[in-house]
Amino acid sequence: MEGASAITDSTIRARISLEIGAMETIDAAIHPERCRMIDAELLLQEIGSGRRLIVVDVRDPAEFRGPNGRIPGARSFPLTQLPSRRTELDDHRSDRIVVVSSRGVRACAAAEELEVAGFCEVQVLAGGMRRWLELGYPVAHATYPPFGPAAMRAVR
16 A cells, blocks of 8 residues: 555645646656556557547646647546546546646646556556647647627527
8 A cells, every 4th residue: 555655645746736836846746657658659549440548638728728739539637626526537447548738747647546546547648748749640629609799699
């Protein structure tokens, strides 16, 4: 149980660091060597193969909906919300889960948390969304409802 305690402690430190914006603390607090990584090239192939795969994006909502987009089909589970929303993933405990963040740091913290919670096959996208974008791989973007007087009348 000693290892589980260390993972929990590091995940908590990573979450606290995220909330105050100290990225250096995250790098020091989590244990990336414990994360099982998947290369962007292999992830793209896996997505294309139709194999059952859940992509969990732990970036903040603004990043998930932002101009860089997200991996098509990814589900948003911001790291700060993961503990309270983890039960939404319970049906996927035996499925392969790939966790994504901007660079992979938050994804490692989330992956450790999911593994401690009993999820079997968890991997982290190596290099995160930055790597995915560098390679020019497909992204999905948020669609926003039309804005203006006509849209406001439709809402009423």
